[in-house]
Amino acid sequence: MSDKNSQHSSRAGVGVVVVAAGSGQRLGQGIPKARVLCGGRTLLEHSLDAVLASGVATAVVVVLPAGDAVLSSVVARAAAQAAAHTAEDAAGAVVEIMEVTGGATRTASVRAGLDALPPSVAVVLVHDAARALTPPAVFQRVAAAVAAGAPAVVPVLPVVDTVKVVVGDVVTATPDRASLRAVQTPQGFDADALRAVHASSHAEDPAVTDDARLMEVHGRAVHVVEGDALAFKVTTPLDLVIAEAVLAQAPVLGVSPTT
Ligand code: CTP
Ligand code: MG
Numbered sequence: 001m002s003d004k005n006s007q008h009s010s011r012a013g014v015g016v017v018v019v020a021a022g023s024g025q026r027l028g029q030g031i032p033k034a035r036v037l038c039g040g041r042t043l044l045e046h047s048l049d050a051v052l053a054s055g056v057a058t059a060v061v062v063v064l065p066a067g068d069a070v071l072s073s074v075v076a077r078a079a080a081q082a083a084a085h086t087a088e089d090a091a092g093a094v095v096e097i098m099e100v101t102g103g104a105t106r107t108a109s110v111r112a113g114l115d116a117l118p119p120s121v122a123v124v125l126v127h128d129a130a131r132a133l134t135p136p137a138v139f140q141r142v143a144a145a146v147a148a149g150a151p152a153v154v155p156v157l158p159v160v161d162t163v164k165v166v167v168g169d170v171v172t173a174t175p176d177r178a179s180l181r182a183v184q185t186p187q188g189f190d191a192d193a194l195r196a197v198h199a200s201s202h203a204e205d206p207a208v209t210d211d212a213r214l215m216e217v218h219g220r221a222v223h224v225v226e227g228d229a230l231a232f233k234v235t236t237p238l239d240l241v242i243a244e245a246v247l248a249q250a251p252v253l254g255v256s257p258t259t
Helices: 002-009 043-054 069-088 106-116 136-147 191-199 211-217 237-248
Strands: 014-019 059-064 096-101 123-128 152-158 165-167 170-173 181-183 187-190 223-226
Touching: 014 043, 014 106, 043 059, 043 069, 043 123, 043 136, 059 069, 059 106, 069 096, 096 106, 106 123, 106 191, 106 211, 123 136, 123 191, 136 152, 136 187, 136 223, 152 211, 187 191, 187 211, 191 211
Parallel strands: 014 059, 014 123, 059 096, 152 223
Antiparallel strands: 123 187, 152 181, 152 187, 165 170
């Protein structure tokens, strides 16, 4: 334990892995979801704006579909903007932004991003590019909770629907809704702990839909912080309609998308 603590304290920085390598089957536009436009800009641009606006990242790895020139240029532009911003503000820390190619599953894509992060980062945040309107404050809450010592942190919201367990077409249980939470991203982790659980699990396991689950199966405590309704995942055409409406109504809703 003391070894681990001294190793942790010799590290610094927060790495953010933005997974954007999915194909967007449920959205059904025939292009990778991160490239789909919302309010005239790609979902990936919205996501990167939020990461950079949060100010938590020292390094960002964007995980892309193989050979996607459009998304590559989005990452290159964000990197150039971050470099220009650093040059303007001498006190600002350099944010390194790079891209890597993802894998066949979300877990494989996270792993590719994790491998590309500088080994020096002490904290890793993993974020779905599809949660394009996530407020910067959510990144700040998650990063702060990991910095305060939690090995794993997820943003959550109360569940509004009653949830049933169904086997075949028969309801077998109704979990107490008061104890249920819907989980969002960014999910935050002690970097060593996340690397360790990824190293000892299979990227193809269909039961592993997020990194917090990997921590759970390895017996690590997963803590929660408050999520945000705006961190919803754009998954279906209806979600995209909602995201467009949110951007159109941003002043009314008190959100401040960067345009
Ligand atoms: N993702 C990824 N690599 C994969 C699969 C998913 O990087 N092989 C990313 C997606 O780009 C997305 C996030 O993981 O930002 C959440 O996944 P999901 O919403 O399921 O996106 P898609 O897999 O693209 O959508 P679908 O399942 O409808 O095809
Ligand atoms: Mg998917």
